[in-house]
Amino acid sequence: MAKEVSPGVLALRKVVEDVYADARVAKKEGKLVGWSSSKFPCELAEAFGLNVMYPENQAAGIAANRDGEIMCKAAEDLGFDNDICGYTRISLAYAAGKRASRKVDLETGEYVINPNSGKPLKDENGKVVMGEDGKPVKDPKTMQPYTVLDDIHEIEALPDGREKDLRRAAIKPYRQMQMPQPDFVLCCNNICNCMTKWYENIARMCNVPLIMIDIPYNNTVEVHDTNVAYVRAQFDHAIKQLEELTGKKFDEKKFEEACANANRTASAWLRVCDYLQYKPAPYSGFDLFNHMADVVTARGRVQAAEAFEQLEKDLAEAVKTGKSTTPFPEKYRVMFEGIPCWPKLPNLFKPLKEHGVNVTAVVYAPAFGFVYNNMDEMVRAYYKAPNSVCIEQGVSWREGICKDNKVDGVLVHYNRSCKPWSGYMAEMQRRFTEDLGIPCAGFDGDQADPRNFNEAQYETRVQGLVEAMEANAENKEG
Amino acid sequence: MSMEKIESLLKEFAEISEHPHRQIEAFKAEGKKVIGVLPYYAPEELVYAAGMVPMGIWGSNKKTISMAKEYCATFYCTIAQLALEMLLDGTLDDLDGLITPTICDTLRPMSQNFRVAMKDKLPCIFLAHPQQRKPAFGLQFTMDQYQHVKSELEKISGNTITDEALREAIKVYNRSRAARREFVKLAGEHPDAVSAVNRSGVLRAAWFMIKDDHTAKLEALNAELRALPACDWKGKKIVTSGIICDNPKLLQIFDENKIAIAADDVAHESRPIRVDAAETGDPMMALAQQFADQDYDILLYDEFSSQNRRGDFVVKQVKDSGAQGLVLFMQQFCDPEEMEYPYLKKALDAAGIPHIKLGVDQQMRDFGQASTAIQAFADVL
Structure with missing residues (x-):
């Protein structure tokens, strides 16, 4: 997936890096750092100038860095069943102090390299060098130390000295494994009720206050005034709790700024998403998954809005010059339904590339496009999260982007981690096919736990979808 | 004489609990309308007040998933x-x-599947409870939701639910809850008279009967149990916890191993009957307040979440009931139960209370493994 990186993408990467870096600095300075669910109204915390981290984004990052399994297992050792959402397990293991570390030799102070890691060594002609055992030789530059599980509480209990220093330094350096522990937690359960118990568990483990915004499931497309009143009252209650926590008064001006930024980010995000409507698309929907980190962690920051606006400019240019970051000619266009399998992104991408299938629609596009003009509208916006809406709203969102983004089929991820998301997908699939005349294929996977993904099944399902799309295209031509 | 009466009443409850469909048929034959009530915490009082029969639907131990x-x-x-x-x-x-x-x-999502699958066939009444159930805004939201349920029930029944009828329903339900709470206590004290299988039959039948009838029978049973001499139980006593444990074949293993159920923390049994609703004042508010008063439940938000209140509550239940251990029936794929297990375990371990976690689901037909685990557990109690 090597490709040219546009200024907008670089800016977006920096925004997320900065969010994490700022929180690390804040923690060192003794300031409060909170953990928040991805669809908690961040505007409220922004109004208090609080540094906030996002465990869902963190878990996705840990999974993409291939440490999902070791962290999931760590949570299972704490008693959390492997049926529980993979993000939750990773996050709870982290909250409990568990860390993925590099195996270090305490005598030499060096990392112990895993001989099975690394990419195959290639010769000057680009051919893989084979060893005497008939297996490809590994490129030593790409080899990695063994990953082991460590525990910050255990490390901190050690006497000052070499072991303590080495183990501290061995914790993997990527930002998601270096996230500061929370001083408070912000939970909004609009996307799932698992969130409620997840955050209660963090609050208990870390003995920190929990600020809760409960958004119950909604059975109608419109959000009733009574529902708005309930959530609005909770916003006011949360503000009071934040005032108590910070000892500061709610800063109306900062709040309005955050709202303006969040709106600007959301609008720019939606416009970036809309570039997938071009045929061929100037980028792959998989790229959107990467940019989600910005919408989640920084939508209330002006830098996020500016970075998305930059990306928008880059895309306009790409369309003008006929460029695309998709590294293959686009033959078919599909909607990818659900959260991607983060630990298996290359495996997800491979058969799509082989068959010329570009992902030109993802459900996250409308799901994060929170645009509003006042507090009540803000409530309504947060009421409409991916898993809090009724089937009619869910279908309408998806069919809208399927039509706008001109998809030929739908690839449905039955995500073992997400019961509320996968729970009505079978009926949705039937509706997509009936309403849009496009084929759908489902596969079993997981957003964070690589053990729940079956590559062979996935490849077969993609193949089946491609055949169905091919037949559909022939019928249309005929 | 009294043991005979007890046995005969227990048999009646067991029959009803094993044949809910006969109950529905009988209600329909009497011209009554029947409303299916799925878990959890639906205000059955509204159904009763509308002159209809609420029928609890908690899956089945006899069916296999096919069309679903x-x-x-x-x-x-x-x-x-x-x-x-x-x-x-x-x-x-x-x-x-x-x-x-x-x-x-x-x-x-299942609420959507039910509605879609039953389109044109059966009216489905949606109910979303709030998690912030205690503050005024939470009470208001519960009332708003119950108002919706009420008006939908009125459409089906053709009757207006008056405040008076609702207050009457609350009285009926309070009495039922009180009788069930007393029965749970008595059954724990008299395991020689009430087996684990029969205990479940009594509590399960409550979901399938008009509460007046269930309470009348149960009060009669309770009176007989109260009159029994103190039981000199030679076996063990435990507290059960989980969503549901109503499979007679599974419960029989407890009886065979002389393990009595002293109390329960089970969603299908005692969790929903712990608190009553006020019998005076605005009855809708009384129902909302009753939901707000529900506590120590894996499904419900705990505003004091940095404490381990639920774990401590269950530990207290075990101690107060004189049980020596706890059996957790872990319903397969039940993430709320799974999420609260580590802290339940922590509280139990800290109190020195042994427990086992038995994985269950309603399609289980072979209890060999469970039997071995339960026997082994009995030995350590």
Whole structure:
């Protein structure tokens, strides 16, 4: 997936890096750092100038860095069943102090390299060098130390000295494994009720206050005034709790700024998403998954809005010059339904590339496009999260982007981690096919736990979808 | 004489609990309308006050998931899936309506599947409880939701639910809850007279009977149990915990191993009957307040979440009931139960209370493994 990186993408990467870096600095300075669910109204915390981290984004990052399994297992050792959402397990293991570390030799102070890691060594002609055992030789530059599980509480209990220093330094350096522990937690359960118990568990483990915004499931497309009143009252209650926590008064001006930024980010995000409507698309929907980190962690920051606006400019240019970051000619266009399998992104991408299938629609596009003009509208916006809406709203969102983004089929991820998301997908699939005349294929996977993904099944399902799309295209031509 | 009476009453409850469909048929034959009530915390009082019969739907120990597969992936709890199965396979064709609460992540999308699958066939009444149930705004939201349920029930029944009728329903339900609470206590004290299987039959039958009838029978049973001499129980006593444990074959293993159930922390049994509703004042507010007063439940938000209140509560239950251990029936794919297990375990371990976690689901037919685990557990108690 090597490709040219546009200024907008670089800016977006920096925004997320900065969010994490700022929180690390804040923690060192003794300031409060909170953990928040991805669809908690961040505007409220922004109004208090609080540094906030996002465990869902963190878990996705840990999974993409291939440490999902070791962290999931760590949570299972704490008693959390492997049926529980993979993000939750990773996050709870982290909250409990568990860390993925590099195996270090305490005598030499060096990392112990895993001989099975690394990419195959290639010769000057680009051919893989084979060893005497008939297996490809590994490129030593790409080899990695063994990953082991460590525990910050255990490390901190050690006497000052070499072991303590080495183990501290061995914790993997990527930002998601270096996230500061929370001083408070912000939970909004609009996307799932698992969130409620997840955050209660963090609050208990870390003995920190929990600020809760409960958004119950909604059975109608419109959000009733009574529902708005309930959530609005909770916003006011949360503000009071934040005032108590910070000892500061709610800063109306900062709040309005955050709202303006969040709106600007959301609008720019939606416009970036809309570039997938071009045929061929100037980028792959998989790229959107990467940019989600910005919408989640920084939508209330002006830098996020500016970075998305930059990306928008880059895309306009790409369309003008006929460029695309998709590294293959686009033959078919599909909607990818659900959260991607983060630990298996290359495996997800491979058969799509082989068959010329570009992902030109993802459900996250409308799901994060929170645009509003006042507090009540803000409530309504947060009421409409991916898993809090009724089937009619869910279908309408998806069919809208399927039509706008001109998809030929739908690839449905039955995500073992997400019961509320996968729970009505079978009926949705039937509706997509009936309403849009496009084929759908489902596969079993997981957003964070690589053990729940079956590559062979996935490849077969993609193949089946491609055949169905091919037949559909022939019928249309005929 | 009294043991005979007890046995005969227990047998009646067991019969009803094993044949809910006969109950529906009998209600229909009397011209009554029947409303299916899915878990959890639906205000049955509203159904009663509308002159209809609420019928609890907690899956089935006899069915296998087949038609429901058209709607559900495999990783959903069998209670919800088998409820859908029975709606699809005709078992519940006699129902006049269905209340679909949405307090867990399985029931949320399932509420949509129920509604879609029952389109044009059965009115489905949506119910979303708030998690912030205690503050004034939470009480108001519960009342708003119950108001919706009430008006939908009125449409089905053709009756207006008056405040008076609702207050009367609350009285009936309070009395039922009190009788069930007393029965749970008495059954724990007299395991020689009430086996684990029969205990379950009594509590399960409550979901399938008009509460006046259930309470009358139960009060008679309680009176007989009260009159028994103190029981010199040679076996062990435990507290059960979990969503549901109503399979007679599974419970029989407890009886065979002389393990009595001293109390329970079970969603299908005691969790919903712990608190009553006020019998005076605004009855809708009384119902909302009753829901707000529910506590120590894996499904409900705990505003004091940095404490381990639920774990401590269950420990106290074990101690107060004189049990020596706890058996957790871990319903497969039930993430709320799974999420609260580590802290339940922590509290139990800290109190020195042994426990076992038994994985269960309603399609289990072979209890060999459970039997071995229960026997081994009895030995350590």
